[in-house]
Amino acid sequence: MLQRIETSEVMKRATVFFDEHNDKCPTVEVKRKLKDSEQIINRRVGLIPEAVTTTFHTILTEYVHSYNRTCSIMPEGMYTMEDLPAMHTNCVRLAKYCRCTDRTVRNHIGRLRALGMIETKFHGNKKAFELWISPKFLFEQGASGEAGSPQKPPKTAFSPEDSKIFPHNSTHREILGKEKGNADMLIKYGESIQGQKGRADGPVMALNDWVEQQGQSQTGGAARREKSEIVAENDRNRRAKATDMLERWREGWAPGMPKGLEPRFRDMLMNFWLYAWKVVYPHREFSKEKQELAIVAIAAGVFKNFTDVRSEKEWLDFYQLQMDKLDKAGRYYDNHPDAYRPDPYAVHIPGKGYFDWENTKGFVGIEAWIKKDSIRHFRQREAYADKQAEKVKRCEALLRTARRDFEKLRQDMKPRKEVDGKNQIALFQHYNVIFAGQGKKWQEAFCNQYLAQQAVDFEPPKYLKPKRQRQMADRTPATVVVVEDWMTYGEGFYSE
Template sequence: MRKPVRLPISQGDMLLRWHKQVQQLNEAVPVQYYTTTRRGRPVQIPWQPKEISANVKATGERLIKDYVTYCEALFIKAGKAAFLDPAGNPQLPPLFTNSVKIGERRSLSDRQARDHVRKLQKVGLVSFYKWHGSRSDYEIRINEQVLFGPKQAEFWELVGIAQLHVDSVVSQTEIPQFAQSSTELSSAYQVTVTYRDKETETYKRGNVHSDKQHTRLMSEHSDNYSDTERPQQRQLTESQSQPSDSAGNGDKGPGGARAVENAVENPNGAGARLKARLTGTQRPRPSMSEQKRLEMREGYVRSFWAYARQVLYTARRWSEQEERVILRSILFGVYGNFQSPLTDREWDGFQDKLFKRVDLVAAYYQRHPDKWIPEPYAQVKSGTGFFDWENLRGFRATAGWIDENYRHYRQSYVSQRVSLAVRNLHRHRVGRAPKQLQLKTYIEAYRFLENQIARYGEAALKRFHELAAGIGVDLRPNQPM
């Protein structure tokens, strides 16, 4: 039985090179000074701005890890063909991803993730970026200088040698390898890892690790994201799903297309599973076992309480028995003992809403410092804890806050769109409308804007008609001749 051939790369060395590059860029920024008054005298205080923030740096680390995992999985499945361009020259395969996926893995919004990718492209970490539309994944490649440093030629040589020995019975020791990863160098800094459940890192409130398992995973440069599946299995599954998404969009990319063409025809061959995944003929994924599901639900409850304790009860401490009572109160009062028939993806969305509700509660008590935060569990009378379902004025009452905030946001957004449409009609009459709108006649521009506003409902369309009817009408009183 042949052993799978792995890429001779060191993730720790890659992260170390990225860390040093960030450090050099930040140190190159000139020191700025701001003036303040102390004891009646102006004092200048130095301030060192950063070219790359800690949040952007963590996103870069996340992309490096995902890219390395994807390349290793693709090399095992498809071999050398995935690392060649159409002309036969060495070229790293592109990683298909999107801002929503990056934001979920980094606890960011898709807009923040987009800004981070642009920043990483500007500083040179992302060396290749190809856009495929707003409804498709885009392609990225990580800079080879960051990945391999001065050993780029050695890497490509090792990739070629490893591929030549795949079909022959050659021991792994006969294939040249890189030097051992320098643990003493990688321990000089701590890689920033954030989790999807926001349990371990909130930049505004410090960095507190409350789970031993997550601390262990951070030291191993792996991720769990509140999922109790094995970290390496989770990474391999997500990285292998990238070509499938791109195939559904009609663009497999250079690596994915060649992998299908060069897949082994043998049903048990090295490229058969990748070919089945790219062509949509793979076997259905087995359902999660009941034990795994229970562990995942426990992770939801514990991560929610860890975040709520960090945000709402910063200075409080509880005994182990009190912690168990609080977790039980959250299990039944917040999650309803997981009786709702939701999918795993829907539970993830529900978890995100819970974190937002906790943020709204924290903002409420910051605006009202004279009010006190209730205890998380009932101490005197049953059902009076903040997270108890029976407490109608507790955390349960915040369920409608998000919907109310979205309703206000929607009203404000629609009002802005109506005002902008009417303003463009005013500008059209004086020849100052946007170029594409100015090329139309006034009636065509009116119908065009009317169709746009009609998407926001009857009330918005009625308001648009009322405001547009007064354009060009002189409302001033008649002046005597």
């Protein structure tokens, strides 16, 4: 039966501990440099600030609430005084109650942990953690006389020297994570990994050693293999399988084929089965009778007994599509070595073979998978094309802006705010850095444009000048012609 926690008594014991700790803190001399002299100040180091005590009081309030709630919902005997329930929390949640930042709470928790007042165990990404308060502060166990030395705190229930073989319980079950972060083991009701309760009579295997032993037992005594090793082994098995089948073929051993097939269809069917055997079933052996059953299933489920009307080119394209589907299935099983590989033909239930057309989760379903991938790739290509078109539009606009900035600089016109105060070299460096970030193609386009402008002394082309400037440039000076009256009479010289 767990004892009741009295918050006021806990704070009294904690206050005594803080006071005794502060009284034992040493005093050091600190020199402060003044304008004409030095001043020596005696300063005590290692004091526990009031903010840490406030954080401890907040943590205590939350822990008592979690403690009472856990005791009310857990079965009797689930926890003992040596194995107290923990509070599952994080620094962000505590920061709301402490009226400070989560970083400050994290620092205060580290200080309280160093003082031996609390203990934490992090989970996963170290944002959420379990927290225990030392029983010497929760319950009256002579803590006031022994708590003065934080360097050697008394042994508690969560001390590393404790010989328990299972961690503290915080909830009804606890998931232990591996190094990569995924969870694969479950502990219920205080049981250890080995299914033991409480303390063990003999030597206890470490948790990491037990996990390694399980990995070795699952892989036949070898160490846990990486995915690349599995893929390499499958490739070696496929090569050996292909060599063995080729030798058998030369010896005249081959399964029977359906009757009435054209030679090209027989070749397609046999090549498909041999490749499927090598790619999908590299670790299996099939007798001659089982191969014949697989060939019949492939002929009916994959090629529909070759009853479709297709040209020779269309049959070759269809055959190539089925071989691509086999490649996709082989890659899937390489990446998922634990996935179940059904038999190529139906064994007990009709239509459940891997190559049966009724089995939508088998080889037939790969076509929908390929179509889904093609749609995704098409959308990705469209998104990439749109992104490239947007980049071209943006870079062309940048080229026009750069051209106008150089022309304004040459004509001593008011520049834009972004390039105000830059001379020609600084302006070139400014745009060169911008276009370098867009790629070599656009950087070369900018440099070519700059050289072309420099060749004409940054004079804007006629078709790029404003309309009024073009009209003024096209206006030719008037020619004055002195004529007499008889020259304009009737059809004279200037009758127009």
